[in-house]
Amino acid sequence: MMKAVTRCGGDLIFNSSYAKPKCGANDVIVRVKAAGINPIDYKLRWPMGERIVGLDCAGIVEEMGKNVGGFNVGDEVYGRSKGSLAELAVVDPKMIALKPKTASFAEAAAMPVTYLTSLQSMRAGNLSKDGRVLIIGASGGCGTAAIQLAKSMGAKDIVGVCSEKMPILLPV
Numbered sequence: 001m002m003k004a005v006t007r008c009g010g011d012l013i014f015n016s017s018y019a020k021p022k023c024g025a026n027d028v029i030v031r032v033k034a035a036g037i038n039p040i041d042y043k044l045r046w047p048m049g050e051r052i053v054g055l056d057c058a059g060i061v062e063e064m065g066k067n068v069g070g071f072n073v074g075d076e077v078y079g080r081s082k083g084s085l086a087e088l089a090v091v092d093p094k095m096i097a098l099k100p101k102t103a104s105f106a107e108a109a110a111m112p113v114t115y116l117t118s119l120q121s122m123r124a125g126n127l128s129k130d131g132r133v134l135i136i137g138a139s140g141g142c143g144t145a146a147i148q149l150a151k152s153m154g155a156k157d158i159v160g161v162c163s164e165k166m167p168i169l170l171p172v
Contacts (some may be wrong), residue, residue, distance in 0.1 A: 004086035005053045012053055013044060021090045028091045030077060031061040035084035035107035038141065052083025058099055058108035059089070067095050078108035093164075114141040118149050129154035138162045 004018040023029045036056030039168045058078035061071050071077065071093060081089035100143030121142075125132055133150045137143040138160025150158045 002087040004083065006051055007044075007053060018052070018086065021088055023063045023065050024089070025067045026092070028061055028068055028071060028093050028096065029066045030057060030089045030091050030096070031080065032057050032059040032081075032084055032087060032089050032156060034058045034105035036109045036111070036113065037085075038048045039132075040113070040145050041085075050083045052089075054084030054086070054089075055080050056109050056112040057084035057089050057091075058105040059083045062088065063146075068094040071098075076105075078103075080112050081155075084109070101132040102163075104152045110141075111145075114145045115149070116146040117142050117169065121146065122149055127153055127155060130156040132157040133159070135160045 001017040002020050003014070003016050006013050006015050006018065025136045034057070035054050036130060041053050041055065042078065047053075056078075058076070058125055061073050061075045064071060064073065072168070076099040077091075078094045079091065081156045083089055099105070122133070125133065127150060131154075133146070133155050135143050135146045135158065136152070138147060139162035142161060143162065147158060147160055
């Protein structure tokens with residue numbers, strides 16, 4: 001048994017005796033060291049989402065299915081899982097990567113959904129070097145990620161807009 005946060009209708013329940021997941025032939029089991037929480041995690045109701053709450057995680061590979069390559073038991077990884085608010089998470093190996101040695105587990109777990117969402121937006125908008133970008137919601141998770149990505153992609157003009165709660169934006 002393991003600890004996990006599960007969905008029950010619209011409620012999130014801490015469950016101290018949830019069954020440990022089984023590793024399928026194409027799965028990786030990750031011992032979660034840190035998990036990120038996004039609005040989708042607490043807004044989505046069962047049965048639309050996974051039973052265990054959470055998408056973003058960072059941890060250590062504990063078990064791999066027979067069809068999985070590219071990782072080893074003991075590797076430090078981060079990415080998207082099927083329920084990250086648990087001691088163990090089932091992960092599709094295509095949705096994780098080796099954790100950078102310079103990043104902590106908490107830092108790595110904070111990136112997947114926000115940075116992937118922002119990167120997809122930059123690509124959909126065809127942002128290129130010396131391009132211009134308007135980021136609405138610049139003080140949130142995706143907005144902060146979008147500012148950093150736009151800067152790293154060489155955008156010339158980056159304009160961020162945020163709510164009255166966060167009235168100050170600093171130059172990037």
